[in-house]
Amino acid sequence: MMVKPVTTIKTVVDTIEEGGADIKVFSLVDPDYWELPPFRPGAHIDLHLPGGPVRTYSLCNDPADNKRYLVAVKRERDGRGGSVKLHDEIRVEDTIGVSLPRGGLRLDGDLTHHVFVAGGIGVTPFLSAAAFLRHNSHPNFTLHLMARGEPPLRSLLAPFVKTGNVVIHDTARSGRPDIGSLVGLPTPGLAVGCCGPESMLDDFERATRDWPRERVHIERFVPPALTVDPNVKPYTLALSRSKLETRVERGQTMLAALVSLGIDVPASCCGGICGSCKVDWLEGTPVHRDRVLSPTERERSLMVCVAGSAEERLVLDL
Known part of the structure; x- marks a missing residue:
């Protein structure tokens, strides 16, 4: 095996x-x-x-x-x-x-201005982005951090607070500001990102629903609940390089099927938000249920923790 x-x-x-x-x-x-x-x-x-x-x-x-x-x-x-x-x-x-690092934010190309919205510990990826932008002489960004009382990671935030790039909103005093007013309109060169609790992400998604998808970045703490499809059917999962096949039964995940074959696939969130279990597919029609892959990435990859198959057979590059 x-x-x-x-x-x-x-x-x-x-x-x-x-x-x-x-x-x-x-x-x-x-x-x-x-x-x-x-x-x-x-x-x-x-x-x-x-x-x-x-x-x-x-x-x-x-x-x-x-x-x-x-x-x-x-x-x-x-x-x-x-x-x-x-x-x-x-x-x-x-x-x-x-693991090897994966994912991250797109901050180059035609992007000239960035607005990040974070809730509490959700500030972490945008601290890295802020450091990168400052290091590469691109100071045109604003990070809005929502926190109740003392914000997290104050020492890491301090240089950006000093330059005015970070705005801290104490929600214990004034409540959470309107997300739409923070991100503004989808003007040329502007990209936005959000990481925080589900209610904040919901507001952010509503505020950016008409934006070009490639200029909107969302990260989640907790995987959203998957809707159970009563019409889902079993399918054959084939591994091109390993020359193995197995039947994925109704209610079974692709990840569980791979583990049963002895294929060691890294997995963390098991809910389609972290990106650790990305695998390339070769034949068939995947059903994508993740919240991390872009439309372009889905043309060749899937997340085995939540993906399914729309056809009788799906072939992976494993």
Whole structure:
């Protein structure tokens, strides 16, 4: 049985700093302090934690800061346990395997102005974007951060608050401002992004529903609930390189079917929002249910944690 190995990079925890209430900032470095694989602003990495959990976090440092990966982790007491493990068990000099960075924000090309809207710890990918824009002499951006009382990651925010690029909205005092008024109209050269709680994302999606999709970036904390299709039918899943096939039954995920074949596919959110389980497809017609792939990416890739098949047979490049 052929197993596809998951590519991970060995890192060690160089520093752990406080980032605010229930937030810790972990700096991960190569054991010999070599440069790490490059990443785009706001890219994600998977942390392969001791005991098996895999959790996805946004990188919040400047991509030019290429000898470390900086992640900020909020302790989620009612979460799946990854953040609690990081807060309570991980120490400086511990070893953590991480995935190659993926995803991130498009900040180049014809884009001349950026507006980011974040809620609490959702500021992390936009901190990386802000550092990148400043480093590359593109100061025309505004980051609106919503926080109740003291904002998270104040030390990382400070340089951008000082230049006026970051505006902090204390929602405990004045409530949350109207998202539509913050992002404005879809003028040429303007791109917008949002990461935060579901209610904020809903407002952001309504405010940008008429925008060109390539100029709107959304990141989610929690996967949206999948609608169960009562008409879904079983299908054959074939793996081109492995020469394996299996039947994906009604109610079974493509990811579970691959695991049953011994194919080691990285997975974290299992809800189509983190991008860790992206696989290329070759034949058939996928049913895409993710919230992370662009229309162009869907022409060749799918997310196996949530994708299905509209036909009797689907062939993957595995």
